[in-house]
Amino acid sequence: MSDNSSDNSSDDKAGHGADGRAEGGKRLPGRERRRFPDISSRAYEHPADRSALVALRKLSGFDTVFKALSGLLPERSLRLLFLSDSVRVSDQQFQHLHAMLLDACYILDLPKVPPMYVTQDPQPNAMCIGLDEPIIVVTTGLVELLDEEEMRAVVGHEVGHALSGHAVYRTILLFLTNFALKIAWIPLGNIAVMAIVTALREWFRKSELSADRAGLLVGQDLRASMRGLMKIAGGNHLHEMNVDAFLAQAEEYEAGGDLRDSVLKILNVLPRTHPFTTVRAAELKKWAESRDYQRIMDGHYPRRAEDKDTSVSDSFRESASHYADTVRSSKDPLMGLVRDIAGGASDLGGRLRDAFGGGSGTAPKDGPGAPGKGPEDPPGEPRP
Numbered sequence: 515m516s517d518n519s520s521d522n523s524s525d526d527k528a529g530h531g532a533d534g535r536a537e538g539g540k541r542l543p544g545r546e547r548r549r550f551p552d553i554s555s556r557a558y559e560h561p562a563d564r565s566a567l568v569a570l571r572k573l574s575g576f577d578t579v580f581k582a583l584s585g586l587l588p589e590r591s592l593r594l595l596f597l598s599d600s601v602r603v604s605d606q607q608f609q610h611l612h613a614m615l616l617d618a619c620y621i622l623d624l625p626k627v628p629p630m631y632v633t634q635d636p637q638p639n640a641m642c643i644g645l646d647e648p649i650i651v652v653t654t655g656l657v658e659l660l661d662e663e664e665m666r667a668v669v670g671h672e673v674g675h676a677l678s679g680h681a682v683y684r685t686i687l688l689f690l691t692n693f694a695l696k697i698a699w700i701p702l703g704n705i706a707v708m709a710i711v712t713a714l715r716e717w718f719r720k721s722e723l724s725a726d727r728a729g730l731l732v733g734q735d736l737r738a739s740m741r742g743l744m745k746i747a748g749g750n751h752l753h754e755m756n757v758d759a760f761l762a763q764a765e766e767y768e769a770g771g772d773l774r775d776s777v778l779k780i781l782n783v784l785p786r787t788h789p790f791t792t793v794r795a796a797e798l799k800k801w802a803e804s805r806d807y808q809r810i811m812d813g814h815y816p817r818r819a820e821d822k823d824t825s826v827s828d829s830f831r832e833s834a835s836h837y838a839d840t841v842r843s844s845k846d847p848l849m850g851l852v853r854d855i856a857g858g859a860s861d862l863g864g865r866l867r868d869a870f871g872g873g874s875g876t877a878p879k880d881g882p883g884a885p886g887k888g889p890e891d892p893p894g895e896p897r898p
Contacts (some may be wrong), residue, residue: 519873520782536781543848546696546726547733547734548621548734548811548813549621549623549783550621550622550623550731550810550813550815551623551817552623552819553622553623553677553810553815553816553817553818553819554815554816554817554818554820554821555674555677555678555679555724555728556623556816556821557810557815557816558674558723558728558731558791558810559724559727560711560720560721560727561680562720562721563720563721563723563724564724565605565680566716576678577795587623592643592644592649593644593649595707596631596633596649596651597631599633600631600632600633600634601631601632601633601817602629602630602631603615603629603630603631603632608632608657610659610662611630611632611652614662614665614666614669615627615628615630615650615669615673617666617669617732618666618669618670618672618673618732619673621670621731621732622670622673622677622728622731622732624676625685626647626679628642628644628647628648628649628650628673629647629649629650630649630650630651630652630669631651631652631694632651632652632653632657633651633652633653633654633810635653635654635655636653636654636655637653637655638653638655638656638659638660638745639652639653639655639656640652640653640656640668640671640672641672642672642673642675642676642680642681643681643685644681644682644685645681645682646683648676648681649681650669650672650673652668652672653668656668657748658747659749659750660742660745661738661741663733663735663738663741664738664739664741664742664777665742666732666733666738666744667730667732667733667735667738667739667742668729668742669729669732670729670730670731670732670733671725671726671728671729671732672725672730673732674725674727674729674731674732675721675722675725675730676730676812677726678721678724678725678728680721680725683718683721690836691878692706699741700724717740719789722794723789723797723798724740724791726794726797726798727798727801730802730807731810732799734811736798736799736802737757740760740797740798740799741757742789743760743794743795743798744760744791744795746762746791747792752840759812760795761792761795761796761799763792764790764793764795764796765792765796767792767793768793791865839841
């Protein structure tokens with residue numbers, strides 16, 4: 515961890531040089547925000563995202579393998595598609611988005627500004643893809659939905675993906691998902707590919723939490739980030755929505771129901787590439803109130819120059835510690851059962867009956883179901 519000794523005043527403005535690098539210009543908005551020179555993506559990455567990325571980056575020959583894959587993946591086709599059938603953001607087209615992009619790259623000190631496109635699609639969405647170089651794509655539905663500060667957080671989110679190197683793995687996930695559909699008629703082949711897709715989706719969801727944090731570092735306005743997530747969930751009806759009530763939904767989602775609901779939550783999230791919106795809002799608010807976020811804002815954060823010395827084992831330990839803390843603090847019934855099992859809870863069978871059936875877990879001393887007292891399950895009466 516290093517101190518941020520560089521000048522963070524708003525006099526340093528983001529610009530766009532002839533070589534595509536972020537440099538001096540007049541791009542920052544009037545309100546003062548902090549800049550993070552040489553910031554490593556490790557500063558904001560979710561522990562599960564970071565441990566996976568550190569391990570992949572340390573894997574000998576990994577980059578070579580993925581470069582070889584680039585000839586098989588439809589990256590060139592995607593780039594030509596967006597170039598031919600979308601609008602490229604520049605100082606002549608979508609100027610306000612261009613200014614936000616330069617600003618985000620300046621704040622996070624991204625060495626090269628990635629190309630950005632707006633594509634016609636009423637569904638609010640944005641993505642950062644590419645193997646050799648990332649490209650950012652936002653839909654018209656998103657541009658029309660969000661105000662300036664909300665959109666700034668989204669652009670920062672996508673620049674965070676670029677800085678973390680997420681674009682490579684996201685592109686591969688898109689390719690594998692399409693590939694799995696094409697070979698769905700081959701049972702074993704499809705199962706093998708879908709196993710990889712499922713694992714990548716789990717990482718993908720964690721990478722979204724990382725990028726939400728990057729968006730907050732760029733916008734430095736938690737309320738704007740929250741508004742954007744609320745609009746993605748409920749549309750352009752902010753006058754009908756409330757941040758506290760929205761966050762309460764996340765609390766209810768986590769704590770409500772029994773083990774059956776816990777299983778349904780897992781099944782609901784497995785096919786998704788993004789965490790549920792209320793969960794993202796709650797996670798971002800928790801991080802914004804953490805000491806980690808405050809240290810970054812104070813200028814104390816990991817630097818890119820230190821990335822080569824990052825320990826894989828330390829990253830895995832941090833990830834394992836995060837999951838252990840999640841299990842300890844979670845109000846989800848399944849996590850509660852995991853805690854009880856880890857703690858050596860007695861009468862596990864009774865606990866399972868309680869969790870799935872809502873009963874007391876203790877058989878009545880008299881009446882139906884008691885030993886020697888008649889049929890164990892009278893017709894029409896469920897087991898307690």
